[in-house]
Amino acid sequence: MKVLIVGGVAGGAGAATRLRRQSEDAQIILFEKGEYISYANCGLPYYIGGIIKEKEKLIVTQPELLRSRFRIDVRTKSEVVKIDREKKTVTVQNHADGTVYEESYDKLILSPGAVPKRPNLPGIDSEGIFTLRTVPDTYQIDAYIKEKNAKTAVVVGAGFIGVEMAENLKERGLDVTIVEFLDQAIASLDPEMAAILHRHMRENGIKLLFGTGVQGFEKGDGLKVKLTGDREIPADVVILSIGVAPDSRLAKEAGLELGVGGSIQVDDTFATSDPDIFAVGDAISVRQIVTGDKTLIPLAGPANKQGRLAGDNVLGQRITKDSGVQGSAVLKVFDMTAASTGLNEKQLKAQKVPYQKTYVHPSSHAGYYPGSSQLSMKLLFAPDGKILGAQAVGFDGVEKRIDVLATALRLGGTVYDLEKLELCYAPPYSSAKDPVNMLGFTAANILRGDVKVFHFDEVDSLDREKVTLLDVRTPDEMKMGTLDGAAGIPLDSLRERMSELPKNKPVYAFCQVGLRGYLAARILVQNGYDVYNLSGGYKTYITAKG
Amino acid sequence: MKVLIVGGVAGGAGAATRLRRQSEDAQIILFEKGEYISYANCGLPYYIGGIIKEKEKLIVTQPELLRSRFRIDVRTKSEVVKIDREKKTVTVQNHADGTVYEESYDKLILSPGAVPKRPNLPGIDSEGIFTLRTVPDTYQIDAYIKEKNAKTAVVVGAGFIGVEMAENLKERGLDVTIVEFLDQAIASLDPEMAAILHRHMRENGIKLLFGTGVQGFEKGDGLKVKLTGDREIPADVVILSIGVAPDSRLAKEAGLELGVGGSIQVDDTFATSDPDIFAVGDAISVRQIVTGDKTLIPLAGPANKQGRLAGDNVLGQRITKDSGVQGSAVLKVFDMTAASTGLNEKQLKAQKVPYQKTYVHPSSHAGYYPGSSQLSMKLLFAPDGKILGAQAVGFDGVEKRIDVLATALRLGGTVYDLEKLELCYAPPYSSAKDPVNMLGFTAANILRGDVKVFHFDEVDSLDREKVTLLDVRTPDEMKMGTLDGAAGIPLDSLRERMSELPKNKPVYAFCQVGLRGYLAARILVQNGYDVYNLSGGYKTYITAKG
Ligand SMILES: Cc1cc2nc3c(=O)[nH]c(=O)nc-3n(C[C@H](O)[C@H](O)[C@H](O)COP(=O)(O)OP(=O)(O)OC[C@H]3O[C@@H](n4cnc5c(N)ncnc54)[C@H](O)[C@@H]3O)c2cc1C
Numbered sequence A, B: 001m002k003v004l005i006v007g008g009v010a011g012g013a014g015a016a017t018r019l020r021r022q023s024e025d026a027q028i029i030l031f032e033k034g035e036y037i038s039y040a041n042c043g044l045p046y047y048i049g050g051i052i053k054e055k056e057k058l059i060v061t062q063p064e065l066l067r068s069r070f071r072i073d074v075r076t077k078s079e080v081v082k083i084d085r086e087k088k089t090v091t092v093q094n095h096a097d098g099t100v101y102e103e104s105y106d107k108l109i110l111s112p113g114a115v116p117k118r119p120n121l122p123g124i125d126s127e128g129i130f131t132l133r134t135v136p137d138t139y140q141i142d143a144y145i146k147e148k149n150a151k152t153a154v155v156v157g158a159g160f161i162g163v164e165m166a167e168n169l170k171e172r173g174l175d176v177t178i179v180e181f182l183d184q185a186i187a188s189l190d191p192e193m194a195a196i197l198h199r200h201m202r203e204n205g206i207k208l209l210f211g212t213g214v215q216g217f218e219k220g221d222g223l224k225v226k227l228t229g230d231r232e233i234p235a236d237v238v239i240l241s242i243g244v245a246p247d248s249r250l251a252k253e254a255g256l257e258l259g260v261g262g263s264i265q266v267d268d269t270f271a272t273s274d275p276d277i278f279a280v281g282d283a284i285s286v287r288q289i290v291t292g293d294k295t296l297i298p299l300a301g302p303a304n305k306q307g308r309l310a311g312d313n314v315l316g317q318r319i320t321k322d323s324g325v326q327g328s329a330v331l332k333v334f335d336m337t338a339a340s341t342g343l344n345e346k347q348l349k350a351q352k353v354p355y356q357k358t359y360v361h362p363s364s365h366a367g368y369y370p371g372s373s374q375l376s377m378k379l380l381f382a383p384d385g386k387i388l389g390a391q392a393v394g395f396d397g398v399e400k401r402i403d404v405l406a407t408a409l410r411l412g413g414t415v416y417d418l419e420k421l422e423l424c425y426a427p428p429y430s431s432a433k434d435p436v437n438m439l440g441f442t443a444a445n446i447l448r449g450d451v452k453v454f455h456f457d458e459v460d461s462l463d464r465e466k467v468t469l470l471d472v473r474t475p476d477e478m479k480m481g482t483l484d485g486a487a488g489i490p491l492d493s494l495r496e497r498m499s500e501l502p503k504n505k506p507v508y509a510f511c512q513v514g515l516r517g518y519l520a521a522r523i524l525v526q527n528g529y530d531v532y533n534l535s536g537g538y539k540t541y542i543t544a545k546g
């Protein structure tokens, strides 16, 4: 069997090696239009920041190894420009010598990735405006910064790559501004979680301009970035990171069915609408495991695993079906980590999935052991308890908790399962009740009806006449700031002073993180009050406010 | 309802607070024979090591808070010495004023914990021999070391507490020897995994005497610890940490049913054989979720969660059944972390549970991003793929992977689920194929029959006449050490040189960690050879050899 593969990185190289392991007989040709294969896309920002210092480190597997060890006919600088499905051939343009030739196939695997979006704005083609996708992109940015002795950078778009680039440019000593159209960075987080990152980025000297569009660029003695609202900011270098679009040009021209966002449509074996053509990676749309809907999740983990499965399936002997993607992602920003899995609240709302939510702010490990720090966590769950998504931000132990939650989500777990999870505990690592257990407890308490909650985004619109807003923290804590119109009865005197609270109005109780508010709610409910506790407490509210 | 609770720490205090949240009406009296309640047992070794510096930090919740916030009648220095089940009373001895009184109950919750084993050896009561369980134990050890200006310590028993104490005594500047009857430390790990820790402990100056029993102590100008084989070693201070026994004295005297190891027998609601008496924590036996057998798992996570459930169940309104314990545990030893969940190989063998196993040694995060280190991981799984247990040792990201595996195990996951897990990936945190995925891939490859494996413990007994032992690493690697009698053909020339291998004998291939051996196996199998790959490679073999 002769298998051609288009694209030599996560999905493509991964399919090629797996295919070889499954079949010594297959003839495998890997086409890569660029100079490099099997490179570490995800490491590129860190090369620019000087964290990764050696160029070799950006290449995970050398072409020579794919040739010698896997007998893969690796052809770099070789762009597949056309697929002829009738003849079962592709047309290849050799960028090294300019030749063009055809190559026949029995099966074809497409893993062309995605292309950074480049909006059609005035001045967009000026020198000094870059996108980052490949190794040569990286070298170009690096060289340009050196050559021009760049001092200021504007990053357009505050997604993962934008934020990573902002951090790395800052680490390199540039003055960095991020311009973002939305009101927040990292869209996979909900705004109140992203707010924690915003603060950390600002503390680390990154300027953030949210709700701001770029209208064009002007080249003079350096670049000027023209913003909505008639502002402009100077920049020696601009990084465009406003997202990627699936690279489906070839597939489209070959008449293959396309899906969401112009992606290549595949079934759950990664076959396209042509059974002899498979596709994986950033170019395809995938099934979101929470909703079952097709969506775009351009991440390296899924791309690699899809490549592995396509490498099996293309042989036709053993078919492994894909189980979908959940979108687990993590980001380092200076000393902080943010991670998430599944759907966020914005997505659940947009897709009209019924959900509830809970916030906790536990310690990363036992507070009595040195070095712990506070985590902020959010869990989204269905009325029947099913985990729908989770987000966490903090300095330590963040991705561990999201990995655990991602595992529970993948296995169809519920908040009741989270209550039971038995995770590793010793003081340097966690608490006897792990933060993930705490999410489970608080969520299950809501579903079992032990406590009713209200949320930070309802606080401002609560009619202070119709409800009693009750701060159960200490007077000292209240002095540092409390909610408008809140009465104060510290938890520890609540039983004595309860009669101060009118019984004919619901009580909206709150504390710093939600625990004392919950205890207050349990006391009051049993005394005949209608009570709501502010999930995540004043901390979630005030963080969300920015 | 009047509920008495015996024991004021993990299980007891946790039951009391939960019970109060569920019922404002209940009368709750908490008896603790010692001076302190709600203390951080798990933090005690770190106080001795000077890592935790403030005494206050060892108390998680002050009795005053349990009184004011939870209206719990906390009685310290109050030992429950007898239960009268007929009369539904307990007899309490007040150690502060010497009085003895009775207290009646509707329901009784026992969480008396466990007692450190203290073998009946000559000289065992000499000054300077300690066990560590409570806050006063800790202060005593601390004071003794200061007072005697102790320079040498012998720790008897290399379980979790023994190893933590050895580390902390070493950090404090003492010369430390661990004496252990078994051939390894940390019995929850299998020996080849524990071997990694042994090396690290030795590198950090801890002396390890395995296979060595203590026969007695002699007090002279300091202590002498008398060992099997007529040896003796001097010690200024001795820590006995040879395990704990469930404290079931009260329960036994009250005629309650006992179970494994003299533990208090409970059903899955934590009721004892007397429906008005519940028991939780280290004193009870629990259902191991892998086998369903009753066993002892004295850990703080389970004790806390059991307390929480007992606090519910005792009220009789809403009954929550326990789902068993899996025994997830983690240990810090100097710069290393070791963690495990589920059953180990020794236990599976002893209980005749059919299993297979796989080893991997992946990088803690992407190798191209600075600071990664090698993990050593072992997965035990059933013939149908069910996860039975997992172990990991390394410098970074160890407990994260075991937490993920613990979650998968708890939710009934299989190795095929591990292949699919979508965990957080960015270069500082993991690889696109996470180490847990790698465990899944290698395990599933075995079960699907893509590769047959052999293990480090079969190597020495392989008949070199009847098999071809094949090292597929490079000649340079072979020079650093290889298996006795191994032929060498580097993987990358295997296809060319295959004919050197006799076809009438099985090939036992190996490499450094197992990956190249697997690739070799795939090549050879497809060329008609009968092949086995050494799981975990030469690294697992040589580590196991010590
Ligand atoms: C800067 C950066 C940071 C990232 N960080 C992370 C991260 O931390 N975590 C994470 O999970 N993901 C991250 N990603 C995303 C991840 O790299 C991608 O999801 C993954 O590489 C997708 O794999 P793929 O095979 O689909 O595409 P790619 O890896 O992009 O490979 C596609 C290849 O196909 C080639 N190609 C395209 N068309 C043709 C053609 N017609 N002929 C021949 N060759 C062709 C391209 O040149 C390209 O090399 C990051 C991406 C970037 C750019």
Ligand SMILES: Cc1cc2nc3c(=O)[nH]c(=O)nc-3n(C[C@H](O)[C@H](O)[C@H](O)COP(=O)(O)OP(=O)(O)OC[C@H]3O[C@@H](n4cnc5c(N)ncnc54)[C@H](O)[C@@H]3O)c2cc1C
Residues within 6 Å of the ligand: A425, A426, A427, B006, B007, B008, B009, B010, B011, B012, B031, B032, B033, B034, B041, B042, B043, B044, B045, B078, B079, B080, B081, B111, B112, B113, B114, B132, B133, B134, B161, B247, B250, B280, B281, B282, B283, B298, B299, B300, B301, B303
């Ligand atoms: C040094 C050390 C380190 C540890 N490290 C870890 C770790 O890192 N991770 C982990 O998971 N676990 C660890 N543990 C184990 C953990 O502390 C226990 O599993 C947990 O505390 C058990 O809770 P419990 O309520 O059953 O018993 P305990 O916490 O021991 O509480 C029992 C209490 O009951 C009191 N009591 C007993 N009998 C009576 C009576 N008749 N009347 C009144 N009071 C009575 C005792 O004085 C004691 O205070 C460690 C234990 C020790 C000693």
Ligand SMILES: CC(C)(COP(=O)(O)OP(=O)(O)OC[C@H]1O[C@@H](n2cnc3c(N)ncnc32)[C@H](O)[C@@H]1OP(=O)(O)O)[C@@H](O)C(=O)NCCC(=O)NCCS
Residues within 6 Å of the ligand: A008, A009, A010, A013, A014, A017, A018, A021, A037, A038, A039, A040, A041, A042, A043, A060, A061, A300, A304, A308, B359, B360, B361, B432, B433, B438, B441, B442, B445, B513, B514, B515, B516, B518, B535, B536
């Ligand atoms: C490296 C690359 C070529 C894939 O190579 P690969 O050989 O398929 O994958 P890995 O090196 O990750 O190894 C995984 C394989 O080794 C096996 N393996 C790993 N450790 C093993 C061990 N100790 N023993 C036995 N087998 C082992 C796994 O089972 C798996 O094989 P399988 O798929 O047949 O089950 C491809 O992933 C790539 O190009 N990556 C770099 C680009 C990239 O991913 N960029 C985006 C992220 S930065």
Ligand SMILES: CC(C)(COP(=O)(O)OP(=O)(O)OC[C@H]1O[C@@H](n2cnc3c(N)ncnc32)[C@H](O)[C@@H]1OP(=O)(O)O)[C@@H](O)C(=O)NCCC(=O)NCCS
Residues within 6 Å of the ligand: A359, A360, A361, A432, A433, A438, A441, A442, A445, A513, A514, A515, A518, A535, A536, B008, B009, B010, B013, B014, B017, B018, B021, B037, B038, B039, B040, B041, B042, B043, B060, B061, B300, B304, B308
């Ligand atoms: C501390 C101790 C008294 C238990 O107190 P507790 O109030 O039950 O438990 P925690 O403080 O851990 O808080 C957990 C409770 O707060 C709730 N909670 C936690 N964070 C919350 C938040 N942000 N919002 C709302 N509720 C929250 C949880 O849901 C849980 O309540 P529930 O059981 O009713 O569901 C007991 O665990 C103890 O004595 N521990 C120290 C001893 C010990 O464990 N030693 C061994 C290990 S070192």
